[in-house]
Every structure is written in C-alpha cells, then in structure tokens.
Amino acid sequence: MIFAIALILLVIGSVAFHFFSPWYLTPLASDWSTIDDTINITFWITGAVFVAVNLFMAWCVVKFRYKKNTRSHYQPENKKLELWLTGLTALGVAAMLAPGLYVWADFVNPPEDADILEVVGKQWQWSYRFPGDDGVLGTVDTRHTTAANPLGINPNDPNGQDDIIVATGDLHIPIDRPVKMLLRSQDVLHDFAVAEFRVKMDLVPGIVTYLWLTPTVLGTYDVLCEELCGIGHYKMRSQVVVDTQKGYSAWLKTHPTYAQTVAGTGPASNIGLSLVEKGRRLSQSSGCVACHSIDGSAGVGPTWLGLYGKTETLADGSTVVVDEAYLKESIVSPNVSIVQGYAPIMPPGNFTDEEIEALIAYTKEGVGSGS
Amino acid sequence: MAIVTHDADEYVAPAAIPEMELYHPKTWLGRYVFSQDAKVIAIQYACTAIAIGLVALVMSLLIRVQLGWPGAFDFIDPSAYIQLVTMHGMIMVVYLLTALFLGGFGNYLIPLMVGARDMVFPYLNMLSFWVYFIAVLVLVASFFVPGGSSGAGWTLYPPQAILPGTPGSDGGIILMLVSLALFIVGFTMGGLNYVVTVLQARTRGMTLMRMPLTIWGIFMATVLALLAFPALFVSAIMMLLDKIIGTSFFMPAIISMGEQLDYSGGSPILFQHLFWFFGHPEVYIVALPAFGIVSDLLSIHARKNIFGYRMMVWAIIIIGALSFIVWAHHMYVSGMNPYFGFFFATTTLIIAVPTAIKVYNWVLTLWRGNIRLNVPMLFAIGFIFTFVNGGLTGLFLGNVTIDLPLSDTMFVVAHFHMVMAVSPVLVVFGAIYHWYPKMTGRMLDDTLGKFHFWVTFLGTYAIYYPMHYLGFLGVPRRYYALEGTNFIPESAASLNEFISIAAIVVGAVQLVFIYNLFISYYRGKEAGDNPWEATTLEWQTADTPPQHGNFGEQLPLVYRWAYDYGVPGATQDYIPQNVPPSKASSGVDNAE
Numbered sequence: 037m038i039f040a041i042a043l044i045l046l047v048i049g050s051v052a053f054h055f056f057s058p059w060y061l062t063p064l065a066s067d068w069s070t071i072d073d074t075i076n077i078t079f080w081i082t083g084a085v086f087v088a089v090n091l092f093m094a095w096c097v098v099k100f101r102y103k104k105n106t107r108s109h110y111q112p113e114n115k116k117l118e119l120w121l122t123g124l125t126a127l128g129v130a131a132m133l134a135p136g137l138y139v140w141a142d143f144v145n146p147p148e149d150a151d152i153l154e155v156v157g158k159q160w161q162w163s164y165r166f167p168g169d170d171g172v173l174g175t176v177d178t179r180h181t182t183a184a185n186p187l188g189i190n191p192n193d194p195n196g197q198d199d200i201i202v203a204t205g206d207l208h209i210p211i212d213r214p215v216k217m218l219l220r221s222q223d224v225l226h227d228f229a230v231a232e233f234r235v236k237m238d239l240v241p242g243i244v245t246y247l248w249l250t251p252t253v254l255g256t257y258d259v260l261c262e263e264l265c266g267i268g269h270y271k272m273r274s275q276v277v278v279d280t281q282k283g284y285s286a287w288l289k290t291h292p293t294y295a296q297t298v299a300g301t302g303p304a305s306n307i308g309l310s311l312v313e314k315g316r317r318l319s320q321s322s323g324c325v326a327c328h329s330i331d332g333s334a335g336v337g338p339t340w341l342g343l344y345g346k347t348e349t350l351a352d353g354s355t356v357v358v359d360e361a362y363l364k365e366s367i368v369s370p371n372v373s374i375v376q377g378y379a380p381i382m383p384p385g386n387f388t389d390e391e392i393e394a395l396i397a398y399t400k401e402g403v404g405s406g407s
Numbered sequence: 408m409a410i411v412t413h414d415a416d417e418y419v420a421p422a423a424i425p426e427m428e429l430y431h432p433k434t435w436l437g438r439y440v441f442s443q444d445a446k447v448i449a450i451q452y453a454c455t456a457i458a459i460g461l462v463a464l465v466m467s468l469l470i471r472v473q474l475g476w477p478g479a480f481d482f483i484d485p486s487a488y489i490q491l492v493t494m495h496g497m498i499m500v501v502y503l504l505t506a507l508f509l510g511g512f513g514n515y516l517i518p519l520m521v522g523a524r525d526m527v528f529p530y531l532n533m534l535s536f537w538v539y540f541i542a543v544l545v546l547v548a549s550f551f552v553p554g555g556s557s558g559a560g561w562t563l564y565p566p567q568a569i570l571p572g573t574p575g576s577d578g579g580i581i582l583m584l585v586s587l588a589l590f591i592v593g594f595t596m597g598g599l600n601y602v603v604t605v606l607q608a609r610t611r612g613m614t615l616m617r618m619p620l621t622i623w624g625i626f627m628a629t630v631l632a633l634l635a636f637p638a639l640f641v642s643a644i645m646m647l648l649d650k651i652i653g654t655s656f657f658m659p660a661i662i663s664m665g666e667q668l669d670y671s672g673g674s675p676i677l678f679q680h681l682f683w684f685f686g687h688p689e690v691y692i693v694a695l696p697a698f699g700i701v702s703d704l705l706s707i708h709a710r711k712n713i714f715g716y717r718m719m720v721w722a723i724i725i726i727g728a729l730s731f732i733v734w735a736h737h738m739y740v741s742g743m744n745p746y747f748g749f750f751f752a753t754t755t756l757i758i759a760v761p762t763a764i765k766v767y768n769w770v771l772t773l774w775r776g777n778i779r780l781n782v783p784m785l786f787a788i789g790f791i792f793t794f795v796n797g798g799l800t801g802l803f804l805g806n807v808t809i810d811l812p813l814s815d816t817m818f819v820v821a822h823f824h825m826v827m828a829v830s831p832v833l834v835v836f837g838a839i840y841h842w843y844p845k846m847t848g849r850m851l852d853d854t855l856g857k858f859h860f861w862v863t864f865l866g867t868y869a870i871y872y873p874m875h876y877l878g879f880l881g882v883p884r885r886y887y888a889l890e891g892t893n894f895i896p897e898s899a900a901s902l903n904e905f906i907s908i909a910a911i912v913v914g915a916v917q918l919v920f921i922y923n924l925f926i927s928y929y930r931g932k933e934a935g936d937n938p939w940e941a942t943t944l945e946w947q948t949a950d951t952p953p954q955h956g957n958f959g960e961q962l963p964l965v966y967r968w969a970y971d972y973g974v975p976g977a978t979q980d981y982i983p984q985n986v987p988p989s990k991a992s993s994g995v996d997n998a999e
Contacts, residue, residue: 039780039785039788042865043788043792046792046865046868050796050872053872053873053876054876057873057876058896058898059873059876059877059879059880059896059898059899059902060876060879060880061812061879061880062879062880062881062894068811070808071808071809071811071812074806074808074809075803075809075812078802078803078806078809081802082799082800082802082803085763085795085799086795086796086799089766089767089770089791089795090792090795092770092774093770093773093788093791093792096770096773096774096776096778097773097778097780097788100709100773100774100775100776100777100778101778101780102710102777102778102779102780103777106777107710107777107973107975107980108709108710108711108712108775108776108777108972108973108980109711109775109776109973110412110711110712110972110973110974110975111712111714111775112413112712112714112715112716112970113413113714113715113716113717113718114714114715114771117771118715118718118764118767118768121763121764121767122760122764125759125760125763125764126760129756129757129759129760129802132756132802132806133752133753133756133806135808136752136806136807136808136809137749137752137753137807137808139808140745140748140749140752140807140808141749143745143808143811144745144746144748158662159572159663159664160572177660178660178661178662178667179660179667181662181667183665188662219742222661222662223566223567223570223572223661223662223663223664224566224567224570224572224573224661224663225564225566225567225675227740227815229815229881229883231812231880231881231894232881232894234811234812235811235812236740236811236812236814236815237740237742238740238741238742239742240675240676240741240742241566241659241660241661241675242659242660242672242673242674242675243659243674243676243742245742256893257893257894258892258893258894260881260883260892262814262815262816262883262884263564263815264489264559264560264564264567264885265567265572266489266558266567266570266572266573267485267486267489267558267572267573267574268485268572269485269489269885269886269887270485270883270885270886270887270888270889271485273891273892333890334478334484334485334888335485336485377484379486379554379574381571381572381664382664383663383664383665383666384665385665386665
C-alpha cells in the first residue's frame with residue numbers, strides 16, 4: 037500500500053513540478069517558436085503515457101497484492117491487447133516525429149536571402165567576421181593564421197579584403213533579419229549556443245557548419261560554448277546583441293576590415309592610444325582574458341587583479357615576486373615558471389617588445405583601476 | 408482434467424553431444440584466483456566492477472559538490488573537474504555496468520539457467536577476467552601519471568582529447584585508450600563464451616523459446632557487444648596513432664594555442680561516428696540484460712507468467728538490431744550532414760515501439776498477479792517507474808528538432824542517468840537481492856534492504872527529475888561554474904544545491920548495502936535451495952551455493968518454459984522447468 041501511494045505521489049509530484057516550478061524554457065528571442073511547439077506536443081503525449089502507465093502500475097500493486105491461497109491469472113499472451121497497444125504506440129510516435137521532421141526541414145534549409153556571418157571559435161574565445169560590402173566572405177586557411185591575421189584570411193583573395201573582423205567582444209545582429217551563421221573552429225570542437233535562440237551547432241576544425249535564425253526580441257544574450265573544449269570550456273563566453281538595424285550598422289562601423297587591420301588603420305587602430313589602453317586591447321584580441329580574469333575570479337590561469345607586486349609560489353615550491361621581468365618571462369616563455377596549481381598549457385606569446393610593454397603596463401596599472 | 412500450460416512437453420530429445428569434461432582445480436590458487444568455474448569468475452568480475460564503481464561513485468559526489476557549492480573544495484579546479492566528469496562516466500558505463508552485467512551476471516547465470524555445467528571455454532573465461540582486471544589497473548594507473556587522467560569527457564572526442572588544452576592529454580589519454588583496448592580484448596574472450604554457451608550448451612529440452620528472458624537479454628547484449636566494441640577498438644588504436652606517431656585519422660589542420668600543428672586532412676567527425684556506432688549499442692548492452700533480469704524478477708515475485716513472452720523475445724531482438732542504425736542521434740548538432748537528421752530521428756523513434764511493448768508487458772505481468780512486495784520486487788517496480796520516465800525523455804532528445812535546444816545541456820545528463828544509470832542500477836540491486844541467496848546460501852537482511860531501496864529510489868528521482876528542468880533553462884553540461892550567465896536565474900543554484908544534497912544521501916546509503924552484503928554472509932537467514940519458489944533451473948540445483956559443475960550427477964531435463972506460475976490445476980503455484988507435465992498436478996488431476 038505504501039509503495040502504491042509513493043508511486044501515485046511521485047506521479048502527482050512530477051506533474052506539479054512541471055507546471056509550478058520556476059524552471060522551464062528560457063523566454064524565446066528568435067522565430068523558432070516551432071521548436072517550442074514540438075516540445076509541447078511531445079510533453080503532452082509523453083506526459084499522458086507517464087501518468088497512465090504509472091497509475092495503472094500503482095493500481096495493480098494495490099489490487100493484486102499477495103494473498104495466501106490465491107493464484108495469479110494464467111494468461112501467457114493476449115494477441116489482441118498486444119496489437120492494440122503496439123498500434124497506439126506507433127500512432128503516438130508518429131504524432132511526435134512528424135512535427136519534428138517538419139521543423140528540422142526548416143532548420144536545414146536557411147532562406148536564400150539570409151544575411152551571412154561567420155563565427156570562429158578557438159580555445160577559449162569567440163571571433164566573428166562579416167562579409168563586408170561585397171557580401172562574400174573571403175577564403176581562409178590555417179596556414180595564413182598569424183597574430184596579425186588571427187582568422188587566417190587569405191591575403192590574396194579580393195573577396196576577403198573588405199571582410200569586417202570582430203576579433204573579440206560582442207556580436208551584434210539586426211532584429212527581424214534572418215541570419216545564417218557559418219561556424220568554423222581553429223583548434224578543437226566547440227559549440228555555438230544561445231539559449232534564447234534555441235538553435236545550436238558544433239564548430240568543427242576542418243569543415244564549416246551552419247545554423248540560422250531570425251532574432252525577434254531586442255536584447256543582449258549569452259553565447260556559451262556547449263561542446264567540451266578543454267580546461268577553459270566554461271569560460272568560453274561571448275554575448276550577442278539583437279540590435280536595431282541602425283544600431284547594428286553603427287556598431288559594424290566600429291570594427292576594421294581585413295585590409296585595414298593589415299594596413300594598421302581603421303576604427304580599431306592603436307595609433308594615439310595610451311600604452312595601458314593598447315595593452316587592454318591586446319589582452320582581449322589575443323585571448324589572454326579567456327584564461328586570466330581581471331576581476332579576481334578563478335580561471336585557467338592566475339587572475340591579473342592585484343598580480344603585480346604579489347609574491348607567487350611556483351610549482352617547484354620556490355617563490356617569486358611578480359615584477360616586470362617575471363611578467364615578461366611569463367609571456368614569452370610561459371611554461372618556465374608556472375605558478376603552483378596551474379597547468380603548463382599557455383602558448384608562448386608571439387609579441388613585439390612594444391606589445392609586451394603594453395601588456396605589462398596594462399597588468400600593472402590598468403587592471404582593477406577601471407581603465 | 409489435464410492442466411494446460413503454455414509450452415510444456417513430456418518428451419525430451421536425446422542429447423546430441425556428450426557432456427563436457429570439467430577442469431577441477433588442484434590448488435587453492437586454482438580454485439579461488441585463477442579459477443575456471445564461471446561462478447567464481449562471475450564473483451571476481453562483480454567485485455572488481457563494484458570496487459571501481461565505488462571510486463566512480465565518489466567522483467560523482469565530488470562533481471556534485473562543485474555544482475552545488477562552487478569552489479567549496481580547492482582541489483576541484485577546472486582541470487580536476489573535467490577529469491572527474493570523464494573518469495566517472497567512463498568507469499560507470501564500461502568498467503562497471505558492462506562488466507557487471509555481462510562478466511558478472513552473465514557468467515553466474517548463463518550456465519545455471521540454461522542447464523550447463525560451465526561455460527564452454529572455461530580457460531578463456533578465466534583469461535577474460537584477468538585481462539579485464541589488468542584493464543582496470545591500467546585505467547587506475549592513469550590517475551597517477553604526470554598531467555593526470557584524461558579530461559576529454561567520456562566520449563574522448565578528438566582533437567581536444569590529445570591536445571594540450573585538455574588535462575591528461577599525454578599519459579592520461581594514452582593509458583585510457585590502452586585500457587579500453589585491453590577491456591575489449593578481455594570482453595571478447597568472455598563474450599564468445601557467453602554466446603557459444605547459450606547456443607551450444609543448453610541442456611536437453613531447453614529450446615531457445617523456453618529460455619528465461621534474463622538469458623535472452625544477456626545473450627543479445629553480448630551479440631551487440633561483440634559487434635559494437637570493434638568500432639571502439641579501432642578508434643582507440645587510430646587515436647593512439649594520431650597521438651603517438653602523428654597520423655591524422657581524426658586530426659585536421661589545427662592551430663593549437665597559437666601554434667600550427669603538423670596534422671592535416673583528418674576528420675574529428677569520423678571519430679564520433681565510430682564512437683557512437685559503439686556507443687549507442689552500448690546503451691542496449693547495459694539495458695538488455697536489465698530488461699531480461701527485470702522481466703524474470705517481476706514474473707517470479709508477482710507469481711505470474713511473464714506477459715507476452717514471445718513478443719518480449721522479439722522485442723529484445725528487434726531493439727538489438729535497430730540499435731545499430733540509430734547512433735547518429737548523438738550527433739544531431741555535431742556538424743555532420745544535417746540531412747542525416749531525418750533518417751536517424753525516424754529510426755530512433757521507431758525503436759520506442761518495441762521498447763514501449765516491453766514496458767506494457769511488464770506492467771501487464773503485474774496485472775492480475777499475486778504480487779509479493781519483497782525487496783527484489785520493490786527494485787523491479789522501481790525500475791519500471793524510472794525507466795518509463797527516462798525512456799519518455801528519450802523521445803525528446805531523439806526527435807532531432809527538440810535536440811537543438813536540449814543537446815549538451817543538463818537535460819541530456821538527466822535523461823541518460825535516469826535511463827542508463829538509475830534504471831539498470833535498480834535492476835542490479837534487485838538482482839543481487841534476488842540471487843544472493845543462491846550465491847551464498849543466505850538471505851540479505853530485509854529491513855536494511857527496504858531502507859536501501861527507499862532512499863535509493865526516491866533519492867535518485869529527486870536528483871534526476873528536477874535536473875531535466877535545468878536543461879530546459881539551458882544550463883550546459885560539463886561546466887565547472889556558471890558564473891556570469893545572465894539567463895540562468897539565481898534559483899537554479901538552489902536547485903543544484905538540493906540535487907547535490909540528494910546525491911550525497913543516496914551515495915552514503917550505498918554503504919548500508921555494502922554492509923548488508925558482508926553482514927548477511929555471516930548472519931543472514933538460511934536461504935534453502937529455492938527461497939523465492941522460482942521455476943528456473945538455477946533454483947533447482949542439488950546444492951546451494953551450487954558446486955563446480957552446477958548440477959549433480961545428472962543434468963536437469965527441461966519440459967517447459969520458465970514462466971509456469973499460477974497454472975490452473977497444478978499442485979503448487981509454480982512448476983519448475985525440470986518438472987514433467989505428468990508430475991505437475993495432483994494425483995486426482997492426473998487420473999483422467
């Protein structure tokens with residue numbers, strides 16, 4: 037009896053939890069309401085089966101509990117009942133599958149007029165690229181990838197010259213415009229996921245994958261990497277801003293084209309900036325901040341907040357005072373003197389002396405000063 | 408009036424082949440360590456699997472501590488966290504569940520339930536265990552190499568598995584792959600044994616369609632494993648070659664941490680196809696033995712024949728066959744050609760039909776039964792409940808469209824734990840409470856057993872049911888911390904804390920179970936030969952626990968199927984398989 041009551045309470049509790057708990061789908065911000073509909077259809081059908089099967093079972097547990105001197109009903113088979121149940125199940129399955137396939141057909145066929153943009157992942161940061169005035173993305177190859185050309189754009193491809201590069205920071209997309217995102221990874225698997233958009237897709241090194249959506253609600257949404265990509269996986273974040281057409285155009289103008297980055301001109305050029313500001317920008321575009329937090333929070337590498345002047349204990353047990361010399365060594369040959377508790381995984385920084393100076397200036401004076 | 412039973416026959420065909428000679432050990436070492444008796448090997452397999460499983464259980468608690476109270480333990484840093492996640496998953500799926508169901512229950516039950524003296528290749532069977540044991544040792548060794556064990560996730564996806572941004576990308580991953588290869592070698596030796604024993608060494612009268620469903624489940628799971636593990640074996644070897652000698656099977660041109668690597672032209676998705684060609688059947692390698700065992704537990708303790716036996720057998724076979732053409736439902740958002748989604752969503756949802764039939768037949772076995780709610784039965788019914796829940800959420804993830812929002816979230820974690828962790832483990836517990844009396848001659852303590860059941864059943868449901876809803880929110884899996892994620896409300900952290908508390912309680916209560924295993928061995932109630940009044944052959948042995956060779960002088964002859972419970976007109980409410988129709992009913996009934 038207690039067991040049957042427990043089963044019934046579990047069924048009621050599960051249903052109540054579904055309807056009354058505060059946790060359910062994050063509010064939708066794209067036109068993929070069809071995905072939510074498919075989920076709801078599936079919920080109704082599976083929910084009905086869940087309730088029916090378990091309540092029937094609970095009833096059986098009470099009704100047919102052990103009694104001395106009784107025997108069970110000897111009935112090895114019941115063809116008719118089995119056929120009915122099979123048929124009904126097949127019908128229920130079809131009712132869930134059909135909308136699923138219908139919506140999937142939508143997902144695999146982006147509209148012809150969708151805007152194009154490229155999402156590039158690497159451990160552990162996101163970059164974006166827009167096709168520029170010609171509407172065509174230039175070709176890329178890992179062989180072209182350098183610190184100055186982080187996305188590996190083919191310098192000889194005329195289509196690539198006007199590509200707009202968002203090496204770091206937020207992504208803006210205009211509201212109510214279908215956008216097809218081409219996804220590409222430079223190192224390992226990643227996954228571009230925005231909960232409010234519902235769709236996600238892996239980034240796979242060596243190939244280009246895609247997803248598409250039409251954003252419908254203005255706002256700022258978190259971009260998460262949802263395919264395990266190493267130690268910094270949980271820190272691989274970005275934000276996507278669903279913007280007005282006007283705001284989007286203005287935002288796009290603040291980013292350089294590929295040709296401008298090569299020439300060192302354009303909206304994001306470093307000319308005339310303070311050393312600390314140069315360091316700040318460099319720390320973002322080079323991905324330092326993916327591992328080194330600037331607010332004191334734990335990360336893959338030591339935080340930069342309060343780092344300068346601090347005494348660190350190294351992996352071999354010795355101590356070192358963090359000064360300019362130590363910082364420089366840690367940038368150029370990062371794995372020589374590792375701070376205790378961290379893995380020797382940082383790539384050597386391929387920077388000019390001036391850039392190193394800027395980075396040191398930023399860690400020294402910029403971090404934590406609100407600069 | 409003669410009694411009418413489903414499948415009974417007075418005539419038993421003569422033996423086609425002579426009985427096998429058994430190797431009788433001459434030393435203590437031969438009897439207990441390098442034993443060739445399947446029952447001893449079964450216990451060796453089970454103890455090793457449970458021991459390493461307990462390590463993985465502790466790991467899961469550490470994972471939950473980090474998720475419930477982020478940063479509570481200094482030693483759980485981002486690296487350690489994904490190492491815990493990786494090793495917990497791999498150990499539980501392969502080294503615990505696969506080894507326990509097939510190496511443990513398979514070895515113990517196959518010869519006894521089909522009426523054989525032993526496995527047909529006893530020496531190979533012994534080797535199987537020892538190779539498995541070495542595989543476990545190699546896996547454990549990977550904790551202690553520089554860099555620690557692999558942190559690539561239990562799916563071991565390249566490229567990250569062998570690149571420096573992932574913990575354990577040197578010694579850790581190499582030992583992991585070597586250990587898997589060894590496991591597969593060991594399993595193959597055992598697996599061939601199980602299959603050949605079922606096909607060739609059944610006693611006279613034990614037709615395939617009279618076999619208990621436990622044996623059908625283990626048999627079919629073994630067939631699946633023999634066909635699926637080679638895919639994992641080759642992918643382990645290929646990844647080792649990529650890692651050690653620089654081939655590019657799975658490695659395209661890559662810039663890792665700012666450095667151009669020498670790889671080019673390989674395909675990370677190829678690995679995923681190979682992995683899941685193994686990985687999906689693996690789900691059924693664990694599930695089918697559980698299906699089989701639970702069918703028998705339900706029938707025995709409900710004192711009723713299993714409902715729709717033939718349908719149950721065919722469902723096992725169909726599920727097994729279909730399990731080989733659904734693998735890419737793990738890869739809907741992997742970047743494979745998205746058109747595959749149509750095919751794999753369809754096959755995946757079709758597999759729900761035979762699975763649902765099994766559920767109906769379990770419930771219909773209870774219907775009009777005479778249910779004894781003892782501890783094995785509690786676990787069996789608990790299994791139906793959690794399996795229905797976990798099976799239904801599979802219809803979300805299998806339906807390609809719904810996988811878009813839910814893939815890689817906590818919904819997936821909740822789903823596969825419900826269906827592949829909680830459900831089979833409830834069956835494992837039920838099975839241990841059920842067969843422990845045969846293995847030791849003593850009953851497990853009932854009060855402790857009930858306490859163990861209630862906390863485990865309610866506790867695991869409290870862990871995994873709410874977890875689905877974290878997935879709906881969009882909480883990603885394999886995340887060390889969620890800090891700074893705006894769309895996740897504060898309340899999700901309290902829910903995580905609740906889940907962690909439930910997990911710690913459930914984890915702690917398993918100690919009660921272990922205690923029960925020990926204490927009952929010495930103080931448990933004497934069980935007798937057939938405490939559950941069951942029909943299958945293992946309960947009809949001359950001795951309990953059975954001697955080497957299982958049956959006395961004569962192998963039992965089988966006259967009927969395994970489910971003659973509540974047969975009208977019979978003297979008892981059960982008729983063992985080795986009782987001929989002429990002896991099943993009282994003299995009056997027989998007189999005609």
